[in-house]
Each structure stands twice: as structure tokens, then as C-alpha cells.
Amino acid sequence: MPPIPTRPASDPTRVCFVAAPLMARSGVYRSTHDLVVEARSRGLDWRAVLGTRPTAQGRRIETPGVREVTITRHGRAVVDEVREVLDDVPEVARADVVVTLVTQSDVAWSRSTARRGRLWVAWVRGLPWPAPGEQSTARRVALRFVESAALRRADDVWATTEVLGADVARVRRPHLVPAGIRLPARTSFGERSVPMVWAARLDVDKRPRAFVDIAERSGVPGRLHGQGPLEAGLRAELPPIVSMPGWTDASELWDGAGFFVGTASREAFGRSAVEAAATGLPIVLGDRYGAAPLLVTDAELRRRFVLPTGETGRWITAVRDLAGDADLRRRMSDHVAGNASRSSVTASVDAVHDRLVELGVGGSAR
Known part of the structure; x- marks a missing residue:
């Protein structure tokens, strides 16, 4: 584990979540905004960098501490573009901990010189390699090799569910840190039959x-x-x-x-x-x-x-x-x-915080 910059006990550990590229402003996009909002409401210094495609569907959200950038390259070049973004943005530059949330971000950060001196967590939110039938065999093997190498370089690996953890464990045994969402109010009691x-x-x-x-x-x-x-x-x-x-x-x-x-x-x-x-x-x-x-x-x-x-x-x-x-x-x-x-997102923030404390960082009170 790399050394963590010394911080005053009263000053929260600076955490930056990274997800790029994102095809839509849906699951990971919204969950990351929720996570940052909840954490900052507690006085935790958590931020995020989200890279979306120009064609990304869904409503753009404006959240203090969250930077949204546009990712345009494809294929192998997208990893270089994501790495260039991470090497440049202030949210990453000031972070004590960087948490990557998608495959290309894992690979990009594993190749970044900015990684030195920062704790790196790969928080796997989806199976990080294509399933059989989704890509050619050669491409699946290549993508799995590259992502597996990145996961092995991370200081810690998390998975959101036991189902996902079982898949990732073939490469590296993850720690279970559940995802969370800002839960909507209950409006149904099963009274409607369809649709x-x-x-x-x-x-x-x-x-x-x-x-x-x-x-x-x-x-x-x-x-x-x-x-x-x-x-x-x-x-x-x-x-x-x-x-x-x-x-x-x-x-x-x-x-x-x-x-x-x-x-x-x-x-x-x-x-x-x-x-x-x-x-x-x-x-x-x-x-x-x-x-x-x-x-x-x-x-x-x-x-x-x-x-x-x-x-x-x-x-x-x-x-x-x-x-x-x-x-x-x-x-x-x-x-x-x-x-x-x-x-809930509250439970997810608790789980992230607790794991960081176990890793020797994030020691401020919940």
C-alpha cells in the first residue's frame, strides 16, 4: 500500500470516485452523485469525476464536488483519453484515495504516474469483461487479460454484491462493499395488477x-x-x-x-x-x-x-x-x-467509510 499524505485528524480524508466512459446517465452515474451528496452532507470530503459519451442519454445532474467531462475516443485510445483526464483534473490531484468504478478507468489509472502516493481502490460495479457471446473470443480474452492485470495492481478491490464478487474472485478476492441508491418513497402496495x-x-x-x-x-x-x-x-x-x-x-x-x-x-x-x-x-x-x-x-x-x-x-x-x-x-x-x-445510499457510504478505516484511512467520524 502506498504511503498516504499526513492529514490533521479533524480534516476528512479526500476521496475521489472516477467513472469514465459512461454510455448513459443512469446506474453508476446517478449512484455516484448520490454517494457524493450523502458523504458531503456528513462533512466528508468526497468528490467524483464522471466521463460521459457525447450521446449519453439521461438528465445531467449538477452536484457540488462532481465534475462531468466528455469522453470522445473509442477502442484502445479511450484508455489514453481517460488517463489524460485523470492526470489533469484537480479532484484527482488533491485526492488521498482514488476509487475507480468502471473497467476503462481501472486500466487508465493503473497506467497513470499520478497514482503514486495515493491509495487506489477498484470498486467493481459490473462484470469487468464481456460475457461469452458479447464479443469475439479473441477480444474477450484480451479485455479480460488487461482488466485482470489492472485489478492485481490495485491496493484494494471491492465488489457490490456476492454474485459479482464470485466472478471477480477468479482474478482477485474482493471485499464486499454494497452499492446504494437514494431510495424513492413507497407508493405501491401491490394494488395494481398490470402493466x-x-x-x-x-x-x-x-x-x-x-x-x-x-x-x-x-x-x-x-x-x-x-x-x-x-x-x-x-x-x-x-x-x-x-x-x-x-x-x-x-x-x-x-x-x-x-x-x-x-x-x-x-x-x-x-x-x-x-x-x-x-x-x-x-x-x-x-x-x-x-x-x-x-x-x-x-x-x-x-x-x-x-x-x-x-x-x-x-x-x-x-x-x-x-x-x-x-x-x-x-x-x-x-x-x-x-x-x-x-x-440505501446511507448504508453504502457507511460501508465505504468503514472499509477505508480498515485500510488505515478515512478515520473521521461518520
Whole structure:
């Protein structure tokens, strides 16, 4: 571990979170803003640098202590661009601890001369290498090699969930530090039966076509939210039973919803699922959702509503059961709303702070 600059005991350790590039102002983007707001409200000196693509969808957030920059390069050149940004911005220059949140930032910071004298934590928020079928074999192997090398250089590695931690442990055993979100108020008690709602980036690993198929085969109306590379194809073949409003602000996403369905084949955390659960919406999730073990702890409910992605028949049964049974929806609503309360940004700040104290930094009071 590199030496940490000596600080007065009354002066909070300076922490900078880094995430670049980000394709959308959604999960990591919003969670980082939430984290900085909560920490600074306690007097902690936490900041962030977020690099977004010029085409990034979602509302730009202005938060004291958070700098947003634009990242334009692609391929191997993006790592150099991110490194150049990190070598230049004052938030990194003044930091005692740098916490990287996405793969390209891990690799860029591992190659930066500015890393000397600062504690570096790689906080893995999503599987940092492509899954089989998402890239060519050669590219997957190359990306895994580069990211694995970066993770081995970090002073500490964190993972947000046990599901993600098990994947990362093949390279380096991580410490579990859960992600958190600013939880919305509970507005549902399972009273609405439909529509079922899906919300994510419209990409292969999120499996939006599986949601459309489930709606069509079950007869349960669905609402598909999001943008991404599959959008045009989905709109061209969308059946009448599914509506597709596109990108919707988080404050309006769950209005009029019956329950949430998450079909992703891999989801490191699942912010949308946690937000939906916090509002009281019942949920049906794939078993590769990182948040699934946190949200659905009852064995019977887990068997019925946390499902393998390939078993479409069980998904059809699950959505029909929820749509047709008000008592079941109320039971599921109460269950997941209670569990979601443990995934707050407050709890996440506590976990980050506690781990930094264990590492010998961040000793100011919570």
C-alpha cells in the first residue's frame, strides 16, 4: 500500500470516485452523485469525476464536488483519453484515495504516474469483461487479460454484491462493499395488477426481447423503458400488448406500474430493480441479478420469482401469478420494500467509510 499524505485528524480524508466512459446517465452515474451528496452532507470530503459519451442519454445532474467531462475516443485510445483526464483534473490531484468504478478507468489509472502516493481502490460495479457471446473470443480474452492485470495492481478491490464478487474472485478476492441508491418513497402496495414494467439499456445482455416474448405468451400487458442499440429493431416488431415509451425519468418510471420484470442475463447490481422494490412494486428477476439475494430473501418467493433466464415457462407462470393474485402482490410488495430499505445510499457510504478505516484511512467520524 502506498504511503498516504499526513492529514490533521479533524480534516476528512479526500476521496475521489472516477467513472469514465459512461454510455448513459443512469446506474453508476446517478449512484455516484448520490454517494457524493450523502458523504458531503456528513462533512466528508468526497468528490467524483464522471466521463460521459457525447450521446449519453439521461438528465445531467449538477452536484457540488462532481465534475462531468466528455469522453470522445473509442477502442484502445479511450484508455489514453481517460488517463489524460485523470492526470489533469484537480479532484484527482488533491485526492488521498482514488476509487475507480468502471473497467476503462481501472486500466487508465493503473497506467497513470499520478497514482503514486495515493491509495487506489477498484470498486467493481459490473462484470469487468464481456460475457461469452458479447464479443469475439479473441477480444474477450484480451479485455479480460488487461482488466485482470489492472485489478492485481490495485491496493484494494471491492465488489457490490456476492454474485459479482464470485466472478471477480477468479482474478482477485474482493471485499464486499454494497452499492446504494437514494431510495424513492413507497407508493405501491401491490394494488395494481398490470402493466408489468421493464427498464434498462436496450442491449443484448439485458434481454428486452425476452420481456416482449413473455408478455406476448402470457397475455400480461407490458411496458418497455430504455434506449440502446436494439431500440429500432424492437419498435419494428413490437406486439400490441407491449408499449415502448422510451427513456423515462426515474421520477416517472414507476407511475401506474403493476410489477417489475428484470430479464437480464447478468446484472451486477440492478438499480432499477431496487428502485422498483423500494416503491413497493412486486418483482420478477433473473437469477444473475446481483440485487436478487438482497431483495428476495423468502425461500418460497425466491423459488417462484427469481428465475433462470432460459426457463421461459417459469417466467410466464410467474407473471400470470402476480397479475392474477392481489394477495400475492401485497405479500411480495411488503417483502421487497422492506428489503430494499437496506440498499440505501446511507448504508453504502457507511460501508465505504468503514472499509477505508480498515485500510488505515478515512478515520473521521461518520
